[in-house]
Amino acid sequence: MGDKITLNVEKREATGKQAAKLRREGLVPGVVYGNKFDATNIQLSQQEARGVVARAGRHTPVELKIGAEKTMALIKSVDYIPARSDITHVSFQAVRADEVVTTEVPLVLVGADESVASRAGLIILPTIEDVEVRAKTADLPEKLAVNAAGLAEHGDKLTLANIELPSGVELTEDDLDIVVASVYEPAALEAKNAAADAAADEERAEGDNAAENVPSDQAETAEETK
Secondary structure (H helix, E strand, C coil), X not given: CCXXXXXXXXXXXXXXXXXXXXXXXXXXXXXXXXXXXXXEEEEEEHHHHHHHHHHHCCCCCEEEEECCEEEEEEEEEEEECCCCCXXXXXXXXXXXXXXXXXXEEEEEEXXXXXXXXXXXXXXXXXXXXXXXXXXXXXXXXXXXXXXXXXXXXXXXXXXXXXXXXXXXXXXXXXXXXXXXXXXXXXXXXXHHHHHXXXXXXXXXXXXXXXXXXXXXXXXXXXHHCC
């Protein structure tokens, strides 16, 4: 874990429709629950909410200070206004430092620029961005690394088995052969992407054709139920 993240929040009295007024005032309603912690409604500024979500994600514990109370917590859910970055609600799950939790952490490639594959003009493409791990709250890593320095040829792969796991951290996935990064020749990758785009276009076309063939009385009924 990196530097401890602390966050001061206030207890919230406004609930239901009253929470809309808080949002208009630039405040974000939230809740803290779990670990025998009495569910507590909280509020914090939009700036603080964005900051803690950006720093902690859903994998780094946050020390919440609610008045005179303190508790460690993980961010469990964040609600946004569609098409905007404003946060409308955030939920925290209280946890103990010695409690074993399951959560997702980011997976990053390291050493790719030093690889033979990269120097040869090949493309190293990650296939997953996050992996699920199990660990004590105090042992949760901010991220996990997989070393791509040994990749050399088109078709070379890295799997879950290549991830560098810190002490006390284990993957929840049993199949360690799942691919997390692959090496492609640029032309092969372009062809792969073109094939995927063509398949997506065909699927959309089939959906459009199906919609056009719906009997008019069914279409009118569907429209009325929206």
